[in-house]
Amino acid sequence: MSEKKSVKNKEMQWAVILWYIHLHVLGLYGFWFALTSAKWMTVFFTLLLTILAYLGVTVGAHRFWTHRAFEAAWPLRLFLMLCHTIAGVGPIYDWVLYHRLHHKYYGTDKDPFNHKKGFLYSHFMANVLSWHMDYDEMIRLIDMRDVEQDGYVWFQKKFYWLLFGIFGILLPVNAPLEYWDESLSGAIVITGLLRFAITTNISWLVASSRLIWSLEGKKIPPDSISLFFITHSFWPAYHYMIPWDWKCGEYGTYDSGVATFFIKMWNELGMVDYLRTSETEDIRDMLHQMAKKKLTLENGLNELEELSKYNAKKTRIIPRH
Numbered sequence: 001m002s003e004k005k006s007v008k009n010k011e012m013q014w015a016v017i018l019w020y021i022h023l024h025v026l027g028l029y030g031f032w033f034a035l036t037s038a039k040w041m042t043v044f045f046t047l048l049l050t051i052l053a054y055l056g057v058t059v060g061a062h063r064f065w066t067h068r069a070f071e072a073a074w075p076l077r078l079f080l081m082l083c084h085t086i087a088g089v090g091p092i093y094d095w096v097l098y099h100r101l102h103h104k105y106y107g108t109d110k111d112p113f114n115h116k117k118g119f120l121y122s123h124f125m126a127n128v129l130s131w132h133m134d135y136d137e138m139i140r141l142i143d144m145r146d147v148e149q150d151g152y153v154w155f156q157k158k159f160y161w162l163l164f165g166i167f168g169i170l171l172p173v174n175a176p177l178e179y180w181d182e183s184l185s186g187a188i189v190i191t192g193l194l195r196f197a198i199t200t201n202i203s204w205l206v207a208s209s210r211l212i213w214s215l216e217g218k219k220i221p222p223d224s225i226s227l228f229f230i231t232h233s234f235w236p237a238y239h240y241m242i243p244w245d246w247k248c249g250e251y252g253t254y255d256s257g258v259a260t261f262f263i264k265m266w267n268e269l270g271m272v273d274y275l276r277t278s279e280t281e282d283i284r285d286m287l288h289q290m291a292k293k294k295l296t297l298e299n300g301l302n303e304l305e306e307l308s309k310y311n312a313k314k315t316r317i318i319p320r321h
């Protein structure tokens with residue numbers, strides 16, 4: 001089957017589209033409700049849950065489970081699994097599989113979130129189209145052994161709807177009614193639907209962020225380095241070359257942002273270890289070696305990845321005082 005033909009076989013899943021339209025319209029109503037008639041505690045509580053869900057998607061599913069940018073102690077893995085469940089974006093296993101698929105076929109027709117088809121496709125359409133006809137064959141090529149051995153990912157996948165029902169819907173919507181007398185409609189549209197609308201977009205943006213925080217697709221000359229400082233960063237583009245770097249933020253930042261702050265804090269507390277990154281010198285050396293030994297970029301990046309593992313191990317054995 002040719003690639004073109006198989007892509008044409010993707011179909012709109014109208015039930016999913018209708019769900020997302022309702023979610024966003026009711027989420028907007030929830031936003032208006034939050035500004036006008038909700039209790040402040042409901043707004044703060046929703047914000048807290050959104051931050052937890054954001055950590056579950058970015059630190060948990062993306063940097064830890066998909067890219068193995070660091071190692072995490074079991075209490076943190078359990079915590080991140082629950083945070084990811086709160087986000088309501090499907091099991092971690094599926095998230096990791098689609099994101100690894102996205103990286104493997106990045107920018108090609110087989111990439112489920114192909115950024116070359118524009119922001120609307122990468123951000124929204126990719127999530128409402130049926131899967132590629134070659135999907136079964138494609139996922140066989142994705143190494144998921146590490147994730148399959150993770151008990152928390154297995155548990156979440158097996159009992160996803162039960163866990164999501166309890167931690168994602170029942171407890172969050174019940175709390176405002178029970179503890180500070182919020183109205184039922186307020187709890188549903190703010191703590192429920194507005195929150196899901198935000199966390200869904202947070203999750204979608206991990207794959208589509210390059211179209212916002214990079215020069216991709218912009219009608220500006222991409223050769224002027226000053227644009228890097230004035231407008232957008234290249235960090236999302238960097239991520240597709242060096243995905244194991246724990247410092248690289250999902251939304252255009254490097255070594256800053258809420259997710260990175262939490263990883264640093266958990267590292268200080270001993271919950272996160274074996275942090276993998278690539279220093280500027282390492283990349284410069286790699287480029288030098290590439291030129292000297294006439295290596296391909298793929299070989300150079302593989303060597304850089306091995307070096308990041310070696311350096312992570314080295315810092316791990318330095319005792320902390």
Ligand SMILES: [Zn+2]
Pocket residue numbers: 062066067099103239243
């Ligand atoms: Zn990634």
